Amino acid sequence: MSSDTLPIPLRVSNKTAYVWDVDDIATIRSQHRLCGVLTGTLPHLSQQNVFLGVPLILFPEEAALLVDIGAAVLVDDPAAYKQPTVPQLERWSAEQQESVNTQATYNETKVAKENQSGRAISEEALRKRKEREERKRTQAAAKAAAEALEGGTSADALFAPTEPQLQTPSVSDPTSSSAEGSKKSNLPYTIVIPASSSSLEWYDASDCTYATIESARKAGIWDYPATLSERARCGVFKDLWKQGYFMGGGIKFGGEYLVYPGDPLRYHSHFAASVLESPLASLHPMEIVAHGRLGTATKKAHLLCGWDDDKQEVSYLSVEWAGFG
Amino acid sequence: MDDSLEKPSSLFPKTPLTDEAPEDDEQLSDEEDGGLDWTKLLPPSARPIIPRRGEKEFEPRSGGGTNLQLHVLDRSRLAMFDTLRATRTISSKAVSYAVWHPDISRSHVTVARGIHFSNMGHSAPRSVQGEDGTSKMQRRLELLPEEAIYLIERGSVFCWKKSDLEFGELPGLSDVSGTPMTVQQAFSEMIGKEDLTIEKFQVYAYLKRLGYVVTRTDPPDSYYPIPPNLSVSKTTPIMQRIKTLFASWMSTLVQAVAPAFNWWKPVSLSHWLHHDKKYLSLFQSMRFIPSGHSTLPTIQSNVTTPYRIFYNVYKPSTPFKKSAPPPPDFQLVVVNARTAPMPSLQELSDLFDILPEAPLPTPRQRRPPTCAANNAPATPPTRETPARIASSPLAEKSLVRRMFPWLFFATPPAPPMPARRPNPFMALKSGKKIVIVAAVDSSNTSFFRFSQGEFTEWPMV
Numbered sequence: 001m002s003s004d005t006l007p008i009p010l011r012v013s014n015k016t017a018y019v020w021d022v023d024d025i026a027t028i029r030s031q032h033r034l035c036g037v038l039t040g041t042l043p044h045l046s047q048q049n050v051f052l053g054v055p056l057i058l059f060p061e062e063a064a065l066l067v068d069i070g071a072a073v074l075v076d077d078p079a080a081y082k083q084p085t086v087p088q089l090e091r092w093s094a095e096q097q098e099s100v101n102t103q104a105t106y107n108e109t110k111v112a113k114e115n116q117s118g119r120a121i122s123e124e125a126l127r128k129r130k131e132r133e134e135r136k137r138t139q140a141a142a143k144a145a146a147e148a149l150e151g152g153t154s155a156d157a158l159f160a161p162t163e164p165q166l167q168t169p170s171v172s173d174p175t176s177s178s179a180e181g182s183k184k185s186n187l188p189y190t191i192v193i194p195a196s197s198s199s200l201e202w203y204d205a206s207d208c209t210y211a212t213i214e215s216a217r218k219a220g221i222w223d224y225p226a227t228l229s230e231r232a233r234c235g236v237f238k239d240l241w242k243q244g245y246f247m248g249g250g251i252k253f254g255g256e257y258l259v260y261p262g263d264p265l266r267y268h269s270h271f272a273a274s275v276l277e278s279p280l281a282s283l284h285p286m287e288i289v290a291h292g293r294l295g296t297a298t299k300k301a302h303l304l305c306g307w308d309d310d311k312q313e314v315s316y317l318s319v320e321w322a323g324f325g
Numbered sequence: 326m327d328d329s330l331e332k333p334s335s336l337f338p339k340t341p342l343t344d345e346a347p348e349d350d351e352q353l354s355d356e357e358d359g360g361l362d363w364t365k366l367l368p369p370s371a372r373p374i375i376p377r378r379g380e381k382e383f384e385p386r387s388g389g390g391t392n393l394q395l396h397v398l399d400r401s402r403l404a405m406f407d408t409l410r411a412t413r414t415i416s417s418k419a420v421s422y423a424v425w426h427p428d429i430s431r432s433h434v435t436v437a438r439g440i441h442f443s444n445m446g447h448s449a450p451r452s453v454q455g456e457d458g459t460s461k462m463q464r465r466l467e468l469l470p471e472e473a474i475y476l477i478e479r480g481s482v483f484c485w486k487k488s489d490l491e492f493g494e495l496p497g498l499s500d501v502s503g504t505p506m507t508v509q510q511a512f513s514e515m516i517g518k519e520d521l522t523i524e525k526f527q528v529y530a531y532l533k534r535l536g537y538v539v540t541r542t543d544p545p546d547s548y549y550p551i552p553p554n555l556s557v558s559k560t561t562p563i564m565q566r567i568k569t570l571f572a573s574w575m576s577t578l579v580q581a582v583a584p585a586f587n588w589w590k591p592v593s594l595s596h597w598l599h600h601d602k603k604y605l606s607l608f609q610s611m612r613f614i615p616s617g618h619s620t621l622p623t624i625q626s627n628v629t630t631p632y633r634i635f636y637n638v639y640k641p642s643t644p645f646k647k648s649a650p651p652p653p654d655f656q657l658v659v660v661n662a663r664t665a666p667m668p669s670l671q672e673l674s675d676l677f678d679i680l681p682e683a684p685l686p687t688p689r690q691r692r693p694p695t696c697a698a699n700n701a702p703a704t705p706p707t708r709e710t711p712a713r714i715a716s717s718p719l720a721e722k723s724l725v726r727r728m729f730p731w732l733f734f735a736t737p738p739a740p741p742m743p744a745r746r747p748n749p750f751m752a753l754k755s756g757k758k759i760v761i762v763a764a765v766d767s768s769n770t771s772f773f774r775f776s777q778g779e780f781t782e783w784p785m786v
Contacts, residue, residue, distance in 0.1 A: 011509065011513065013512065013513035013514075013516065013517070014513075014516050014517045014522070014523060016523050018509070018512065018513075020508075020509045022406055022409045022410045025406065025409065026402070026406050029402065030402060037767065037768035037769065038409070039527055039530075039768045040478050040508070041475070041478050041479045041480075041530060041534060042408065042409075042411070043411050043412065043413040043414070043479070043480045044411065044480075046479040046480070046534065047534055047535070047536065048534060048535075049531055049534050049535065050361065051361060051363065051408070053408070053409050053411070054409055054508075055508075055509070055512060057523070057767065057768045059767045060767070077509070077513040078513045078514055081510060081514075083488075083490070084488075084490070084504050086490065089490075089504060092505065100417075188416045188417050188418040189416070189417045190414045190415070190416060190417070191414065191415050191416070191417055191420050191483060192412050192413065192414050193412075193413040193414075193415065193477065193480050193482075193483055193507075193508065194412075194413075194505075194507040194508070195412070195413065195507060195508045195509060196507060196508075196509055197507045197509040197510055200505075200507065202504075249766055249767060249768070249769040251662055251764070251766035251769050251771060252769065252771060261383075261384035261385060262384060262385040262390065262394075262398070263398055263401075263402070265361070265363070265398060265401045265402060265405070266381055266382060266385075266394065266397060266398045266401060267381055267382055267383065267384055267385060268381050268382070268383060268384075270384070
């Protein structure tokens with residue numbers, strides 16, 4: 001939180017605060033003790049939901065807190081994309097081309113090295129593989145033809161593989177239309193799909209950056225906290241955060257937050273906290289039973305946090321299932 | 326992974342992922358509490374294993390934790406940040422290309438490669454400028470915003486943004502006439518278009534990552550293929566509701582005009598005064614008049630409800646043909662848990678009104694051998710047969726009854742008596758109509774299943 005570091009830009013679109021740069025994610029987590037939720041698909045681990053990657057989406061409370069303490073600014077993300085100029089695009093294109101060239105030369109040297117060390121596939125093996133593939137292809141063709149003769153019943157199986165081609169009449173020859181299709185297009189190379197926009201030359205957030213919630217609200221990109229319940233959530237969140245706790249989402253535990261004594265990466269949460277909008281808010285006895293029961297069953301105490309909007313204070317009460325008979 | 330940093334952590338022995346102590350699983354409540362151990366994701370070069378959970382501690386020692394605690398935490402964080410830094414790379418032979426057209430909220434796929442397009446995207450005719458300046462219609466593959474973002478963020482599609490810029494002879498750019506997009510730009514520009522919210526996208530991506538096929542329930546344009554029977558139900562709900570309203574009104578009319586017919590009502594005055602309220606409960610308890618969900622009084626709710634079916638979901642095993650999708654396995658409502666209250670009964674019954682009836686649950690595979698032995702010689706056919714027989718007349722009847730309940734006033738619903746009835750509790754529990762509600766509380770998604778059980782069709786006697 002030292003004042004000499006630049007505030008973290010929170011990319012706001014559709015009233016949601018995203019963090020796209022991993023260094024910013026690290027700062028927010030390590031220095032500001034805020035976790036947010038990672039929601040993006042992790043590249044190369046894209047068929048699972050256990051580990052997710054950038055973007056980090058901050059709770060609105062977290063974003064409001066970061067802006068409040070001056071650690072972050074809100075950036076109107078859609079407005080930050082300026083119309084790129086032709087020279088900028090030229091430079092971008094040249095960069096891509098250069099990367100392709102570097103990869104090509106790297107691959108060439110690698111292939112050459114492999115050839116020298118005699119690890120390349122021998123002529124004999126190549127010939128055998130070709131024969132094998134040829135055999136497979138004829139078999140598949142014969143099978144397909146037989147199925148086609150059989151008629152309608154097997155049509156589904158036949159259509160399945162050809163369907164994409166049927167539906168994409170405009171797909172032209174990949175090699176000719178691929179963006180970097182050049183003389184090297186016969187060699188595969190790696191394309192990087194950039195995640196963060198900050199490296200783009202035409203991404204300029206200087207005229208759409210807001211240092212306070214108020215200014216962002218006026219610009220119409222952010223409106224949290226607006227209601228009493230949102231203010232209460234922000235107040236409770238900030239108060240717990242000030243005491244050194246980490247907060248996570250508590251919807252699966254019947255509360256607003258889970259309260260962790262340390263980084264949730266390493267520590268269990270102690271409380272499931274629910275926010276009451278005022279110290280006078282009514283509470284059904286059933287809620288106490290439910291909270292106490294669920295909290296205790298999950299080895300947590302349930303924390304009732306009453307927000308006093310006039311005094312800007314929070315009062316806490318924890319419920320545990322005593323379990324006497 | 327087995328670096329020297331492991332040495333001091335003998336206090337926290339790395340348990341093999343497969344043999345977790347079962348009592349640990351019992352104690353730990355949810356996937357939330359078993360912390361994600363990012364350290365086990367490294368190194369990225371090796372084939373990554375997804376560990377179920379890492380070990381966590383109760384709390385750091387006061388004053389910020391012991392050195393060991395700090396060390397382990399740092400290692401976890403480093404592993405996490407390193408994994409997050411991984412770039413989206415794809416071979417030029419496998420990448421697909423798309424051009425984002427903000428004006429129509431679609432991404433035009435120019436190069437389609439890979440299996441994703443067997444169940445994503447739809448073809449739409451768009452007018453293209455021919456070389457001689459005339460415009461003609463041409464079908465092309467287009468992606469909805471959520472499909473485009475998903476494919477971009479998993480690193481399968483490189484997306485351009487349509488641009489009117491004069492590109493001249495820029496290599497590679499002149500033929501797409503667009504500017505390159507980042508994942509970030511896709512998120513900020515595509516969400517908010519075509520009814521897509523971040524919550525809906527998160528649910529979409531969550532299910533897609535698990536392999537489900539997810540399509541829109543309401544076609545966003547007229548070229549969007551939807552399941553055949555659903556296209557009918559798109560237009561029916563209002564009609565159906567009017568019909569039910571009309572029918573219930575008719576029935577009151579009939580009752581009023583012909584009191585002699587209604588010999589269950591000795592006091593005809595109270596009928597005018599109390600609007601049948603006393604009798605309704607009486608009749609329902611006796612099940613003499615049609616009862617159940619089909620006869621619930623339908624109130625036209627004018628308030629805008631967040632509970633609207635948004636996605637059709639297909640199991641990965643369901644054969645899916647993109648141009649003619651089958652009836653969905655699940656229908657999904659996505660709500661923002663912070664703004665949407667619990668669904669009211671009215672909202673739920675409105676949802677159930679437009680849902681198709683689910684088939685009876687298939688009996689559990691493992692059955693007690695005695696039961697099978699009793700019936701095996703007599704009825705060798707599959708055990709689904711009695712269930713189907715039982716369900717189809719029921720379903721038919723309820724539909725007709727719903728439309729003209731006064732017609733069926735005098736005929737009590739005959740309970741079906743198949744040779745062997747399926748277990749009523751299974752059918753009651755799974756319900757006749759099922760809707761899944763995905764509640765998203767700032768990126769935490771919980772899925773809930775609401776189903777409408779039909780007790781009147783499963784008499785216990």
